[in-house]
Amino acid sequence: MSGMASNLAKKRALAAGFGTNANAVKYLNQDFEALRAQCLNRGGLFSDPTFPAAPESLGFNELGPGSYKTRAVQWKRPGELCSSPEFIVGGATRTDICQGALGDCWLLAAIASLTLNEDVMARVVPVGQSFGESYAGIFHFQFWQFGEWVDVVIDDRLPTKDGELLFVHSAEGSEFWSALLEKAYAKVNGCYEALSGGSTTEGFEDFTGGIAENYDLRKPPPNMFQIIKKAIESGALLGCSIDITSAADSEAVTRQKLVKGHAYSLTGAVEVTYRGRKEKLIRIRNPWGQVEWTGAWSDSSSEWNSVDDSERQNVKADDGEFWMSFTEFLRHYSRIEICTLTPDTLTDDSVKHWSVCNYDGSWRKGSTAGGCRNHAYTFWMNPQFVIRLDEEDDDPDDNEVGCSFVVGLIQKNRRRLRKVGEDMHTIGFAIYEIVFKSQLKGREVHLDKNYFLTHAQKARSETFVNLREVSTRFKMPPGEYLIVPSTFEPHLNGDFCIRVFSEKQTETRKKLLGTQAAIALNASLLSFTLNNGIYQILVARYAEPDMTIDFDNFVACLMRLDMMFRVFMKIDAHDSGSIELDFHQVSE
Template sequence: MPAPGVCMNIINARHMKDGYGTISNPEKFLNQDFKQMKEYCLIRRVRYIDDMFPPDRRSIGQGILSPSDLAQVQWLRPSKIVSNPAFVVDGVSRFDFGQGLVGNCWFIASIGALTFQNHILKQVVPLEQSFDKDYCGMFHFRFWRFGRWVDVVIDDKLPTINGRLIFVRSKDPTEFWPALLEKAYAKVCGSYSDMNAGTPSEALVDFTGGVHICVQLSNPPKNLWELMCRAGQSKSLMGCGTPQGETSANTVLPNGLVQGHAYTVTGVKQMMSRGTPVNLVRLWNPWGRGEWNGDWSDKSQLWHTVSPQDRDMCLSDRDDGEFWMTLEDFCRFYSDLDICCLCPDFLDGSSTCHWKTSFYEGRWVAGTTAGGCLNNPDSFWTNPQYGIKIEKLSNECAETQSDKNILVSLMQKPDKRNRRLVQNLHIGFSVFEYKGLRGKFPADFFRRNSPVAQTNTFVNAREVMELMTLKPGEYLIVPCTFNPNETASFILTIISKAETHVHENSGGPNHDHMETEQAISEQIGADEDSKRTLFRQFSDKYEEVDAEQLQRLLNDKILTGDLKSGGFSIDACRSMVALMDTSITGRLNGEEFVRLWKKIETYKDIFYRCDSSKTGTLSLNELRSAVIASGKSTSDDMLNLMAVRYGASSGHITLESFISLILRFDCMSQIFRQLSDGKAMRLQESEWMYVAMYT
């Protein structure tokens, strides 16, 4: 049986700290271990067939092939397609391959960019693989997926019709690395059809795990040319796209460009034409054919205005999908430019001052930490909050300082395996400056203060980012969805030239535990004699009560009239007995019962004070206030967990659920303090099971 999700979250967080999920130690996608599985196949002398991405119509998916074509598909190994298959033939090049039937030009364009950077290519495509030595029909590839590098195992059965590959194919029919790479990415996405439609930025980030910026070419920065030149020199990957036409069809325009299509930026060069410098951009169509026919195209007479050396170096008059155009035409006919690089030094061209990266995973949960945008002043403050302190730039960095010194990226993580089923929310973030505040910032702070920076618009994209200028000081970054009460996970990445210190802002005032205990002991309620008298009426001859007796006491006497959903269950009462029972008898004596009663009175008082809507239940937003009022400091992650574990399907928490929640929270905190050094706890298996099975 797999471990519960809360356990796996802790394990994954520990693995990340230990370097698991890095490029040198990638996570095993779907728990498939390439080395172990390959060794098994070689020992048994069998060809591998992947049951996690089987060679059938499920892996192709729906909508990209007609039923008649789908019925003709045969999954063949390369040795059944050609007599002498090879993984790589004479190195890798963007001219090796062309797009197939699936509409994944965004992915193919990104592969074209990948072929320019051999050090990145080797990370994604282990080039030592072959069809010769130790071949067993198994290959593997690596991708960065939402904060972790994953190693993806596939078999080499490829979909064909009449013996021809139907998706990406190499121009040399014996070369198969592009088709196998595409299959591995299709497995990650869910199916081949799940790769239909996308943007180059998605694959560029998945190939590098690096820094990504998007430039809107309708309003480009003044230093666009310098930025592109630096990106080229710093071994970045660059992709771009043309605007969508009236339909989703890839219509070829009279100028030779394709509407709604992804291209690869393969070079930039300044040349002298008639004594005037001209900035030229080279682009590649992933179809492997079809080119721009305007100024500086292959047939343009303008090539006769440059030096013979430049003409011989740059001009290639053949229909291979690659062409040149001016930077002005590039901005005119393309909508956006994506630049992705392992290191963001290209942003200012400095090699002496290295940018520093902070990375944080978080989650919006409807009702607790999904407050929506600033249009929702009463709930915006409930969003996750991240404090960041930016130090002064070092002397080296100060000398090379550009206008922009910090890049913030917000990426939402999918909650579904199949890419086509993912519904991206409209996301964005705001940045506020502050001094001296601690804990979760309340609604009043955001009513009094305006953002010093923020995303220009909320976009339903996988990632939004802003390159901005922030002077040294303390700031609060609040990632959010446009609408409140939308649940999703996210990754917040902060990249800065200056030294930065990032921490999650959550919880409320850090009350001392002893102060809370004193407040409970002084709580106004029925006097102790009355409590003991009632206790004796329900206790046995040993003056103890078990869970069944406690249930009758709470439901029929102590909280009668306050309980909305049938009262405490027998399981809830067993849990309360276990948490308050100091003698491990399964019963509460008089002292233990009175102490429990006082706690219940305190929690009941907090419940009604925080029930501002007067519904007799706590909304998930009111739960936050109630937890803080009980003297507990908790993270947003823990609050989300409480809401999921104790909330009703309506999203509200009853009095009995709140009492059970806070009592467990309080007692488990005490257990940790007693068994730990204040920071960490070590238990033997028998000790852990002893605590876990009774409490």
């Protein structure tokens, strides 16, 4: 299926509700309810043939078949490890997640964040699972994967060594939800070893479908407070932490009761009138529910005595939460992570939902893998996407006029490719302002080498980096902009998903591709130049439900296009690119 047909098929499926969290795609066509019913009917326990209890599910190198780390590994079900296994004991908490012999602390930090938000947790860990009457050795979990939610089925055979779980385990020895969740995520990524090394934001996104950003508070943007405030108003997940300089610093408590190397949540951002001026305040939550900041603006500090009672009523903190000034926040904390959620994740009508646009694409050697801007003579070959920003932000306190949006570029399935010796590409993107629409006479074309040799980029990703995703926040005037995603080096194959999160509605579309497939199609169409909208209409008219087109329909489409262009060119004697027809001409 072509890239365009694939995108149309995905849009149709999403419009019909498929691929949403409420109606997730069945990963590898495995239906949890049907498989569990089959096992219950025959009185047996489920064994997953797609992710077997075998060495290949563990790994390929350090956890490969010949590694000392996997010697004497036995796969056991929870009932073989304890007498009364439980799925979740007394609610999911951060103490349910203890790291094992796998370098996936980034994933465990993301799983821990799930326990702080019951609604998000329920989207990943479906309710109604247990070791009770309905137990059949089968469980399922849901993850966001590159634009759609997938429902992943697993059996409950877990790798053990010397009678202990080899990887993630709960401090409560009879609880298994975290170990089973890790197994499902390993299945999606090919094996357990594929999870070694990563960024917490990757887990954030796969558990929420949101888009994540990282900020170094040693060099924050000038509008950092406004970014935090808007993120909280939009229902985003925010975390902050204090860097450690040695292992001894991990979870060390400072004199003012801040914990180093510890993940905090950001829950509020306000301004209050203090001694005749505005004071910016940040509300922070310690997941421990205790050990709170004791400095200025803490619960019992004298600063609150200088704040009017009417304002104090609107500035509250629950147990485990505390306020501190934004200035102190920047002084003490090292970094902040923001995960902006998709509208379907948010159930609270009071939050300001951001809109999101998605598009899939690919880099292919010899056609669409042009490399970064350094490679001036091939850069133009990369896929090109247009976004249109129409409305400025609603922010009376911000003197900067423009439209806020976040662009995220994700490379697909790279963890799965580690088995065959590949890893993450170094990726990034450039943004160009489109100011020449009149020159195009309303046509969409794939901009060529000459354009990029003579025009400077308007903005770019903060860096090119070999992570799964590169994301950067921008604020630009209304208008149309071209996004060009690329690998750093040219001639590298890969698939990607590009997403645009915006405070206001944004339109995204793809420029005509300069791929071999598109070139061949254009040759077949006798050098016709069709915009994306016309392509979609043609696919909708002539394609089968599975997005294929038979030969008869293909020929019919070509003949009609040929006739249409011939008639158009005959009427457009001055080659203006547009024609006017009266009623009689149209009816003829």
